[in-house]
Amino acid sequence: MQTVFDETEFDKYKSIVQQALDSGNFVPIDRLFNEELSVVDLAHLLESTPSKVRMFLWSFIDEIHQGDVLSYLNDEIRQALLGKMSAEEIVETTQDIESDDLADMLQQMPPEVSNRVLQLMPSDDRSEVEGLLVYPEDTAGGLMNTDVVAIRADVTVETVLRYLRKLELPDSLDMLWVTDRDSHYKGSLALPRLLTTAADVTIADIMSTTIKAIDAYADEEHVAQIFERQDLISAPVVNGEGILIGRITIDDVVDVIIENADHSILGMAGLDEEDDVFAPAIKSSQDRAVWLGINMATAFIAAAVMSRFEASIAEIVALAVLSPVVASMGGIAGSQTLTLIIRGMATGHVTRSNLSWMILRELGVGLINGSLWAIVIGSITVIWYHSFSLALVIAAAILVNICLAVLSGTLLPFILKSAKIDPALSGSVILTTLTDVFGFLTFLGLATAFLL
Incomplete structure (x- = not known):
């Protein structure tokens, strides 16, 4: 699936959808949704559609992509779609999305629904999401993902490389986080530095201590300021005892910056940045x-x-x-x-x-x-x-x-x-x-x- 960058081209796709709806021939919609558009563009297309036909279009999205599409929708539209699903359907739809995105969704659901969803989740996934739900959505803990790769300072580069080959590495991995035996954060190691260093060198000799850990309860605006000032791609998150519990990546911070900008502009008119433009x-x-x-x-x-x-x-x-x-x-x-x-x-x-x-x-x-x-x-x-x-x-x-x-x-x-x-x-x-x-x-x- 491709990602559409040209707004003119995107208007063409919206016209295809409208013509298909008018004619009653839905084959072009099915082909467009499952062969041509990325999940990002599918989310944008749904947000650009009147609410009365949005649920109908949702049914054309392949089930394996629905979870990813949900993670890119604004809060109001996402909750409207989730509100039409049973707890079992929500678990099935969201099983492959990032744990931090799922935690954000659960925080916006009615308590009885979110509790039922958690009960139906596999135990390992449930424990991971429940760990994130401890933190408010607008804090570093609410932004972070728990898919960290931690190493110790007293091992060699060769040992770390062997360790990484055995792992299923997370997306957007640019840093390894250095901890002690009790998981207290000590520093960071950039992947390029690791790959270009001799195998017998110890991590302590090449690690950096310039990236400071972010407290899990730090406000999201403060997190965005840290990323902006230090040009970070990712940053470690620690609890009150200094133990590494997760990482924040730049894609989550960009979302915060955009939301805050929208909030500043729309708030002056008494509007919410999560309002559905096509709401009744x-x-x-x-x-x-x-x-x-x-x-x-x-x-x-x-x-x-x-x-x-x-x-x-x-x-x-x-x-x-x-x-x-x-x-x-x-x-x-x-x-x-x-x-x-x-x-x-x-x-x-x-x-x-x-x-x-x-x-x-x-x-x-x-x-x-x-x-x-x-x-x-x-x-x-x-x-x-x-x-x-x-x-x-x-x-x-x-x-x-x-x-x-x-x-x-x-x-x-x-x-x-x-x-x-x-x-x-x-x-x-x-x-x-x-x-x-x-x-x-x-x-x-x-x-x-x-x-x-």
Whole structure:
């Protein structure tokens, strides 16, 4: 089976499926699914298909490939497919997939189903998966696979090579992990180094200690940062006693990076990165209704602030026209800072230790941009309304609101994280409320004080 890299070519395959469904001749689907497309592309094709025909297309995938296809699907679609299967069918379908992928699937199933699946699994496989289920899905233990190849430092290269020839080596093997007799992690040995070293050299003489072991309970974002900083392909995972229990490979870390990027983008709109794009309209509307309701509440907060200045607005109609300009400028400035800080926190570049520097830096940016756009908007106001005093008021409000916005955008992610709230999910909603309130309050307050 080939892997499709060209989106145009992939569109051609989707057209073949659609034409087969329309005509009722399913032979092209069977040939496409079992002879031409890889499991990665099959998963992508299912994700690109409306939910009402997805289960029908699933039936065309050969049973020996179904488990691998499941491991590449997003969580919501995978659970929808698994929900149609009995525990016996799940065991049969997933028998050949990686233990860490199976553990992730079981963690998302109802407890009664996952327990039944574990009971039906062979004892060796069950013990391996149960060892992984101890760790939360978003930790190093949840990412790792237990297919490690460990060697001791006191043996020779020749002994290790004989040992490797007897093993069924795992995929993506680039490193051997060096341990003592009690399985405590001591270092690593790259395969190229092993293969190019004389047979009588001991492992202790050629092993490396530069790759540090990752604690099993380390957060997945921290794991991704380690891989990025050290350009790792794989890394060892140890328990609290320093005993080697597994390894994390780069393919799992890439998944984490993509999921975090999707979460940061979609979270700002109140969406989940695992949402099914082709989910029924009723379900999607239910998922989005909550955030629409929250947005309504915040909009009324801003409206309540404006209502306190009804008399001022009635006397100077221009205030109603120009108020959204002040709020919008603050909102954009704050969103830029919020996005920058959330990204910096995710990469580990922005922490509490350099927060004070970031505050001063963002305030400096706010003062420069605030002053620039205060002059521009003030000039437009003079031309439009022929009022120099109104221009001064809106210029001052623009400057103050942009500075308050960048300050809020800098501090808000840290405040939310301290409260154990995801900044990417709720930060933009709260920031929009703050900039609207600050903008209306500043502009209308200054206008009431100096123009009436």
